[in-house]
Amino acid sequence: MEPIVPFEPVLVKEISVGREYIAQIKWDGVRILTYFDGKGVRLFNRKKNERTAHYPELTAVDAYSGADSFVLDGEVIALSKEGKPSFHQVMKRDGLRSPVKIERRKYEIPIFYMVFDLLYLNGKWLFSTPFFRREELLHRTIRGNRTVHLVESFPSPARLKQVVEEQGLEGIVVKEKNSLYLPGGKDRRWQKWKKSQILTATIGGMVEKGGEVRSLLLGLPEEGGLSYIGHVGTGSLNEKERRKMLELLLPLLTQENPFGKGGGVPKTFSWLIPIINVKVRFLEWTEKGTLRQPVLEEILGEGEG
Missing domain, CATH: 3.30.470.30 (DNA ligase/mRNA capping enzyme)
Known part of the structure; x- marks a missing residue:
């Protein structure tokens, strides 16, 4: 029996409702x-x-x-x-x-x-x-x-969407009751709606340009170092906030890579002692274990979160 590529739902902002859907x-x-x-x-x-x-x-x-x-x-x-x-x-x-x-x-x-x-x-x-x-x-x-x-x-996509939002779950999948399964297919017979998620992560590196922090390398604490989960830009901060962040992070520069053995960590970042946490909003996890569409929400400071 040869494996197949599964049928995938389409990501939507507004879900379909009606008796023909579950x-x-x-x-x-x-x-x-x-x-x-x-x-x-x-x-x-x-x-x-x-x-x-x-x-x-x-x-x-x-x-x-x-x-x-x-x-x-x-x-x-x-x-x-x-x-x-x-x-x-x-x-x-x-x-x-x-x-x-x-x-x-x-x-x-x-x-x-x-x-x-x-x-x-x-x-x-x-x-x-x-x-x-x-x-x-x-x-x-x-x-x-x-x-x-x-x-x-x-039976009610709208009601389940409300429950998922209240419970802080990832999202919902809406399916036509009469939908056929198409291997390798992807269309609106199956729709997925995702709630953006919030995560506390630790800064392990940064990119500095023009006296401002432009990007942060993020990880989650594990045995043997941080587990890399991606990088986030600082575009959500104003110029003053980016300069203030640089003042906070410069004393933490180090030659030691704070990340563990996991792959995918960019080499263009300056390493930092991993003690500052941030709050990040993101859409979902990728299959590589990194954040998709991350947005920096808040700088929590040392040990906060």
Whole structure:
């Protein structure tokens, strides 16, 4: 059974409403398709990279299904200390390669598989089956347990959007009840609306030009140094604020890279002792674990946040 590229929702500012639509919570995690051919299980992400070894909890299919074969579509998530889905947490599992570390993290960072679609059942692809029917089959095929959960559908997208905003969740996905599943497709039959998120991050580097701070290198504290999550411009600050920030950061210049072994850290920044925190608003996490469309909201100062 060859892996497919999953169907993707279109990002929208205003969601569609009406009887022909349902809404689901958009879970902040890693898109994972589970393939069971009756003999063995394989897991793949949206780019068709295998993740079977990363999430061994999902390979014991007898624990959640009695079907002869199936393909599931869903999101693997992990929770923060506050009990909310955290992309940063799940990436601590998804980025591992060592079997020893994977086994240890399985207990340190438990994952949950939020299943929202059934694409193949008992030898037959369901691409020509409408969503509402696939969902019925999904609920008959999969038994939820401690790790595997069936994503609930709600009749009112507007009401669910309100709840998501109140609870501080990532967003919602709106789907046409009659929508067919198109591998590799992306259109308005599925729509996603995302609430911008707020994060406290630590400054690990800066770019200075003309006596002002122009950009900040950000990370989250981890064992062995900061975990790189991207950089943010200072365009949201006025000239006076950018100069004041430079005065704050200049005494923190260092030759030592404050970031851990993670890749993707730009080399054009001046390193800083990582003690100043900032509040950043962003749209979502990228698959590389960096912030998408970050905007600097507030300088919190040393140890604040």
